[in-house]
Amino acid sequence: MPADIALRHTPARDRRGLALLAALAALALIALLALRLGYRPVTWAELAAAFTAYDPADPAQIVIREIRLPRIAAALLAGTALGIAGALIQGMTRNPLADPGLLGINAGAAVGVIGAVFLLRISDPSQFIWTALAGGALGAVAVFALGGGAQARPVRLLLAGAALTAFFLALIRALVLVSRQSLETYRFWVLGGFENVTTDSLAALWPFFLGGALVALAAALLIDALSLGDDTARGLGVNVGGARLLCGCAIVLLAASTVALAGPIAFVGLIVPHMARAVMRQDMIWLAPCSGIFGACLLLLADLAGRSALFGGTMQAGVMSALIGGPLLIWLIRRTGGSRT
Numbered sequence: 540m541p542a543d544i545a546l547r548h549t550p551a552r553d554r555r556g557l558a559l560l561a562a563l564a565a566l567a568l569i570a571l572l573a574l575r576l577g578y579r580p581v582t583w584a585e586l587a588a589a590f591t592a593y594d595p596a597d598p599a600q601i602v603i604r605e606i607r608l609p610r611i612a613a614a615l616l617a618g619t620a621l622g623i624a625g626a627l628i629q630g631m632t633r634n635p636l637a638d639p640g641l642l643g644i645n646a647g648a649a650v651g652v653i654g655a656v657f658l659l660r661i662s663d664p665s666q667f668i669w670t671a672l673a674g675g676a677l678g679a680v681a682v683f684a685l686g687g688g689a690q691a692r693p694v695r696l697l698l699a700g701a702a703l704t705a706f707f708l709a710l711i712r713a714l715v716l717v718s719r720q721s722l723e724t725y726r727f728w729v730l731g732g733f734e735n736v737t738t739d740s741l742a743a744l745w746p747f748f749l750g751g752a753l754v755a756l757a758a759a760l761l762i763d764a765l766s767l768g769d770d771t772a773r774g775l776g777v778n779v780g781g782a783r784l785l786c787g788c789a790i791v792l793l794a795a796s797t798v799a800l801a802g803p804i805a806f807v808g809l810i811v812p813h814m815a816r817a818v819m820r821q822d823m824i825w826l827a828p829c830s831g832i833f834g835a836c837l838l839l840l841a842d843l844a845g846r847s848a849l850f851g852g853t854m855q856a857g858v859m860s861a862l863i864g865g866p867l868l869i870w871l872i873r874r875t876g877g878s879r880t
Contacts, residue, residue, distance in 0.1 A: 555825050558818045562832040566615075569839045573611050574603060577846040613736040614838040614856065616748050617801050618811075620793035622834025623755050625808030626815065626827045630762040631786045632697060638809040639794035641700040642787075645803035646707035647678020648795060652728055653714050656721045667728070668740055668799045672747070675795030678703060683787050731804035731857025733842055744800050751792030755827060758786040762823040804857040807834050810864040837864060 575586050581599045588594070589603040624639040640646070651674020655661040661670070685699035715722040761782040764772040772779050797804065815829040838856055841863055845854035 555819055555822075555829075559825070559829060559832070562829060562836070566832055566836050566839070569836055569843070570611055570615070573614075573839050573843045574607055576843060577602075577607065609736050609738055609741060610733040610842060611839065612741055613733045613800055614842045615835045616741070616745065617733075617797045617804060618807060618835035618838030619831040620748055620751060620797045620834075621804065621807040621838075622811040622815070622830035622832070623752065623827050624790045624793040624797075625834070626812040626823065626830040627755060627758060627762060627786050627790050628808070629812050630821075630823055630826075631765055631783060631790075633765075634697065635813070636809070637697065638805070639790055640803065640805060640808070641697055641704070642790060642794070643678035643682040643700050643703040643707065644675040644791065644794040645678075645798055645805070646704040646711075647681070648672070648675035648798035648803060649711055649725065649729060650674045650678070650707050653711050653721050653725055656724045657714050657718050668743060672744075672795050672799035675798045676791055678707065679787065679791040679795065683784075728802045730855045731802035731860075732845070732855030733801055734855070736800065740800060744796050747792055747796040747799075751789055751796060752831075754785065754792060755789035758782070758789045759823040759827045762786065763821070802857060804838070804860060806861045806864050807837055810868045811837060813868060 575581055575583065579599075579602060581603060585597070585599040586603060588597075589600040593604065594600055621639065625637075628637045628639055628642065629635055648671040651670035651672070652667050654674070655667060655670040659670075661667070682696065682700045682703050685703065686696040711725065715725050761777055764775050764777045765779065765782055765786075772782070794808070811834040812826065812830045814833050815826050819825040819829045837860060841859035842856040844863065845856055845859045
């Protein structure tokens, strides 16, 4: 191939690779700043000492190792998972407004938490992990079953998700009206955040995040064909039902694990794929990892902003992600004219 032709074919891929590296560098910088900054900022010397000469009696090092580090790890996992899940569901349903919560995962997880409080009298937030994970997975399985299983079409999936979510929310309202403890738990948990994340919860859930990421990698190879339509995908030799089932499994693992870890953090799975698409276009092999990195950056920034003195160090990441992401989405739509979203 002549040199001038080769140059015309390679820059797009080179730019996408450089964009991924730049996003990873930005993520590392944000994570470092999140360790140092907060309601009680620490010095660079204290930050270095926390990892090289840990002193369990030093308050600054305790804050870094015992509080901030688990929160940052949780934000990285949750943001990456929501970004990838959002890219997959928008590609699978061919709907740019689709969100992992539309599959009944968030509502199912909320039912699991409220059911644990109301029926089992559980009050320890660390025990909500398994009921939330079970509820989120059950909600997603129910949506796929109602939507037609492996042969489900995107429109049926979205309608089934909307119907089941409405039913779950009505059930939740009924439970919180008759139980004050359920109301207090739900009011705090439903906003989404990393205040109650512990190393035990991270250790229990990271295999689900890893499994979801691996399944998502396999699903990403099939999403581009699905986005062309079922008939075209079949003509390319893709098993449409099996591909949707694989995508659904990845979305369930990623989104349900996030809900179990941090609550139903909304908006990230909606906006992040649009941000990534402005850089990577529609190629899911590039779009999914870029969405994951952007999602992690957004949630780290949201958690850092919520821990700042401006908000008294108590604003939850689920609220801040909407406050940060909303203007970003508006700016992106105005900048691109909607052509890439």
